[in-house]
Amino acid sequence: MPQSQSHLDSVRSMYDERSDRYDENQVHVKQAQDYCRWAGLKSGESLLDLACGTGLVALEAKRQVPGVGHIVGIDISEGMLSVARRKAAAAGLDDVRFLNHDISDLSAIRDEIVPATGEGFDVITCAAALILLPDPLRAVGEWQALLRPRGGRLITDVQTRDANVVMNIFSDIAPRVRESVPWHSELWQSQGELEKLALDAGLVVQMVFETDVYAKTRYYGDDAGQIFDDAVGKAMFGNFGRAEIREQARGLFVQRFKDMAGPEGAIEEETRYWVMVATKAG
Ligand SMILES: C[S@@+](CC[C@H](N)C(=O)[O-])C[C@H]1O[C@@H](n2cnc3c(N)ncnc32)[C@H](O)[C@@H]1O
Numbered sequence: 001m002p003q004s005q006s007h008l009d010s011v012r013s014m015y016d017e018r019s020d021r022y023d024e025n026q027v028h029v030k031q032a033q034d035y036c037r038w039a040g041l042k043s044g045e046s047l048l049d050l051a052c053g054t055g056l057v058a059l060e061a062k063r064q065v066p067g068v069g070h071i072v073g074i075d076i077s078e079g080m081l082s083v084a085r086r087k088a089a090a091a092g093l094d095d096v097r098f099l100n101h102d103i104s105d106l107s108a109i110r111d112e113i114v115p116a117t118g119e120g121f122d123v124i125t126c127a128a129a130l131i132l133l134p135d136p137l138r139a140v141g142e143w144q145a146l147l148r149p150r151g152g153r154l155i156t157d158v159q160t161r162d163a164n165v166v167m168n169i170f171s172d173i174a175p176r177v178r179e180s181v182p183w184h185s186e187l188w189q190s191q192g193e194l195e196k197l198a199l200d201a202g203l204v205v206q207m208v209f210e211t212d213v214y215a216k217t218r219y220y221g222d223d224a225g226q227i228f229d230d231a232v233g234k235a236m237f238g239n240f241g242r243a244e245i246r247e248q249a250r251g252l253f254v255q256r257f258k259d260m261a262g263p264e265g266a267i268e269e270e271t272r273y274w275v276m277v278a279t280k281a282g
Contacts, residue, residue: 019079032056043067045122051129055084191274221261
């Protein structure tokens with residue numbers, strides 16, 4: 001089932017707004033470099049980068065792997081895609097195609113994107129986006145149909161449970177102010193869930209692991225109100241800033257934040273990911 005239009009619209013506006021500054025986040029830049037390593041992409045191999053954003057993984061693959069084959073990136077945010085196309089043109093990498101489409105429903109563009117061999121892609125990546133899909137099993141089922149049989153690889157990830165304090169607090173308070181969030185951290189409580197996803201989709205798990213720390217952030221309980229105010233100024237959390245619920249949401253956010261900060265008055269956040277590499281069987 002394709003995602004609901006309103007869910008896609010909120011994801012799209014979140015990333016359209018962030019697109020021009022997205023690459024300033026070194027976590028994503030570093031993770032894209034690591035993805036190319038985890039994928040073990042070789043000369044001549046094809047790559048489908050799902051939720052490609054600003055093209056970090058797709059363009060890094062071009063840089064890291066001389067002679068790499070057909071590369072396609074797909075995303076729903078035209079803002080992110082414009083940045084990707086701009087970067088590709090500036091680097092003379094115009095043969096990388098960036099298309100606007102919902103990655104949970106690729107059937108309509110299958111023939112347009114598959115490599116000329118007709119066998120499917122050697123590698124499919126989906127970096128830092130699985131958490132945004134309401135039905136990941138359905139999506140991965142579609143993706144594996146686009147993988148080359150016997151050894152085509154899928155690499156994807158979710159952030160670890162405690163990797164994003166602010167997002168988690170908004171998830172916790174959402175039902176109390178009758179709001180929803182466009183990410184689905186509730187589906188990803190352990191790295192075992194990634195393994196289960198691959199198995200349920202009929203893939204063979206090669207490895208599931210937790211990454212090293214990509215970034216550390218120290219938050220102070222006394223800053224909770226300001227953190228809320230800054231967050232609701234962005235599309236990602238903007239619905240919590242609606243006039244009718246803002247004060248209630250702010251109160252709940254500050255309380256939860258201070259509870260987490262405890263007597264020390266501080267929260268240490270470590271950005272890490274659970275990563276899965278799986279292959280298509282025969
Ligand atoms: C955190 S960014 C990751 C971008 C890129 N993979 C990277 O590692 O830098 C999440 C991306 O997922 C895209 N996205 C989320 N849901 C999508 C969907 N259903 N179809 C296509 N793109 C989607 C967003 O537009 C956004 O560009």
